Amino acid sequence: MRFLNVALIKLCLVFLLGVLIGFYAEFSSGSIIAIFGTALFLFIFAFIRATKNIFQDVFFEITAYLVFFCIGLVTVYLHKPENQPNHYIHYAKNANSEDIIKVTITERLKDGFYAEKYIAEASEAHKNLSEEEKFSRKKLTGKILINISKDSADLNLKVGDELLIPADLEEINQPLNPYQFNYRKYMENLGVLRQIDLSKSQIEILKDENWQFKALAEKWRNKSISSLSMYSFQPEEMAIIQALILGNRREISTETYENYAAAGAVHILAVSGLHVGIILLILNWLLRPVEFLPKGRYLKMAIIVLLLWGFAFIAGLSPSVIRAVTMFSFLAIGMQLKRKTSALNTLFMSLLVLLLINPYYIFQVGFQLSYLAVFAIVTIQPKLYNLYVPKNKIPDYFWKILSVSIAAQIGVLPLSLYYFHQFPGLFFVTNLVLLPFIGLILGLGILVIFLALINALPHFLAQFYGSCIAAMNRFVDVVAAQEVFVLDDIPFSALITVLAYLLIIFGIILIYKLNFRNLSLFLIAIIFLQLGLIFEKFHFRQSEALVFHKSRGTVLGFRNNDTLTLFTSENIQSNEELFLKNYKVATKADTVISKKMHNIYNFTGEKLLVVDSAAVYNFSGFKPDILLLTNSPKINLARLASETDLKQIIADGSNYRSYVEQWKQTAENKKIPFHYTGEKGAFVSSAKSD
Structure with a gap:
């Protein structure tokens, strides 16, 4: 890749490593000062030494990496609430x-x-x-x-x-x-x-x-929404306009959001890098005549950056908008200065600046997806596009859109599967149809809002724009209705996500430089991914019994490898209850069997007795190890505990809180462990399979 500053990218990656370690390791103020002071001293010594040497050695480079690593540590330390005296x-x-x-x-x-x-x-x-x-x-x-x-x-x-x-x-x-x-x-x-x-x-x-800046931005956004409401936009059209341009997704219905997700177009609903990047391209084209003025390139750069932040202001200065505008402000400056630099350099510089401002960005899904998408577009799309270069402009235009969509999807796929467990199979169709018009919709939308604010919006223009949004919604609904192409409930753990990104990174390195070393790294990444999948397959091969927490209900689960058996007090389907769906996907439970509740269970080798509102617990010759109380039974728990040799008492979410408090006190008096799912969560007991 031309003009790539490898040293800059290495420094940013070392800083990123320092940020991650800063979050997962505890440091005292004294140790942080000592570590950073030592690194700074070594760097100054190495710098002075390097100025006197004709041939440089690796010592200066190592100390530079060490300083950037320590800057990452210090940044996180200063932002942690426990280290802020006034928090x-x-x-x-x-x-x-x-x-x-x-x-x-x-x-x-x-x-x-x-x-x-x-x-x-x-x-x-x-x-x-x-x-x-x-x-x-x-x-x-x-x-x-x-x-x-x-x-x-x-x-x-x-x-x-x-x-x-x-x-x-x-x-x-x-x-x-x-x-x-x-x-x-x-x-x-x-x-x-x-x-x-x-x-x-x-x-x-x-x-x-x-009169704080963000309050003023929110005030202008609310004024824009109020101005738009004076026109005949339908509720769903109004919700999409607010999300698409003003960054307000609160009004979008759950059904609409799910349809956009299933169609692979959910990124359109959040003002992010896609929107800001399109606006940057539009502004770069509109302001091209400014370049002919004296120092026009610098003037154009200033105007573009100012207008990008003006858009961020109109969109309410939400964190996602600020991140996207910061990233593309760096790209805009690089574009206008015509410096011989790679887009990757600019991308990593913006990453460094944003994490210096707020290192907690690194854990935010939008931040991760935005940077991974742009990284993939910058690195993968050129190689993908060169596989086939159409001679005519129209096929070339759509091939560029398709190659960008595929590259971005490769970049975000592992993370999307990890967070959402869903893959929209028709994402390329959605992007091929919508992306050519997104620039028009964004540009026209900004014009519509501006005219509405000054009470000069013609009704025919408002109706036309509303019909464009309605047509986009209808298209998304049609694509989302093709359920056979929507792959959901895909299990994807953090370990597999990391290994998948290692594979993608080594694959990118390989396509740019094909040699034995890079091929070996790529093949090793494949082997590690396979080993990770094998490890997780055996990790979840175990027997597990659970008392789930459900408000006003009882759910017992028994999992044996990939089969989950549910015993419930009512007819509950695993796909209807989100907590059961999440458990099923995470543990790779392919088979789910639902049965009615009864009173006695083998709970991973121990005897479990369920006492419900009928308060029946006297079974001849049966001495339970675990007692599960459901539906607020009126029993004398102290007497029951005296008659048995209980090891554990459990109360689930179907009981009255007043009853739970009484039982908790009784269990403490009897020195029996007490577990209330409404406080401690589900009760889980595991036993390895033979």
Whole structure:
């Protein structure tokens, strides 16, 4: 690849390694200072030594890598909440019920079933609030998840609003079933460590006007949405316009989102690198005459970067938009300066800058998918395109689109399978049809919003644009309806994902330089991927018994290798319950058998007794090892425990909480381990197969 700066890319990769190790290893402040100080000293020594040597050796290079590795460590250390003295997690340890925290709303999330969700930034803690005393204030930092019950929805909170809320923050709930989506981890990766559930009476709004830049961006976005609502757009059309151009996906229905995912077009619904890249190409073409002015290339560069960030402002300055605009701002500068540099250099430089600003980006799915897609397009697409070069412009145009789509899909495929367990087989059809028009839809959409803001949007233009969006939705619906081409429930673990990317990387190296060494590395990557698949196949060859957590229901699971048998208190299908579907996919359980509940089970070698609302537990000659309480049975647990030799008591999600608390106290008095699935999650017992 021409003009590739290998040294720069190596430094970025070493920095990336430092970031990853910084997250998974614990360092004290003293050790971080010692490590970074030593690395810096060695680098300065190596630099001075290198200036005096005619021939350079490897020592200077090693110390440079060491410094960048340490910069990654330090970056993560400084961003970790536990290392920030003013972070609210330190204050919350000693907070009492009278304390109040001042926060500013920074982002509104998609609503839950019962609550509106917001992310707020803490700024101050107020102690001893009273008429006689002044506020005792302490500066705070850190993001908080705020859940406001929907019966308080008339508050109409906006980004930038400042609130006073109680200081009794809670930890975000852990998943209660194996392989379930970990919402706590997801929020931690956004920098949110605590949450609070509030009603209207618990909130005091200090002011609803805030002139922070992000608040102004949100205000303009809301104004744009309000202006568009004055025209005759259908609800689904309006939802797609908001997502496509304004970065607001809250209004998209679940059915529409799933259809776009099944058609391989879900990337269209999130303002990301695709949108910003298309806008960059449009601006580069429109502003070509500026190049003829004195210093026109620099002026054009400044205008393009300014307009890209203007688009980010209109889209609400969401994290995904900021990441995409930052990445393409680097590319725009490189394009206009005409420097002899590779797009990969620019890509890795933007990666370095973004992770220096916020290393938590590395765990965010959108960030990972964006960079992997662009990386694959830059490296794979040119080689793929050269396999067949059409002579006519029209076939050449569509072949470019297809080669870009295939390259991007190769880049994101392992990660998509890992996160979503789905592969849209008709993605190339969707992209071939939609991508040629996305530029038109984006450009026209920005024009429509601008004209709507100044009350100058002709109704015929609004109707035409609405019909374009409706046609796109209908096409996506038709593609998504071809269910035979949608491969779902594909098991793909983190180990297999890493090995698959090793295979892709060594494959890219091989196609650029075919030699024995690169071929060997590629073949070794294939062998490791096969070994990983074999390892996982034997890893899940075991017997496992589980009491799943289900609110107001009972589900027992017995897995023997790839066969899962479910015993339920009602007719539950594994594909209808998301927690069962996730478990089935992760453990590669191909066969699922559903049966009705009964009272006695062999629970991986131990005797399990189920006592339900009928409260029948006296079976002649049967002495259980494990007791499962379901549907709030009215029993004397102390007497039952005295009559048996119980090793474990389990209560699932079908019981009243008051009953669970009584049973928990009884179990403690009897010194019997007690497991409530609503607190500790599913009860799992494993035994290796013979």
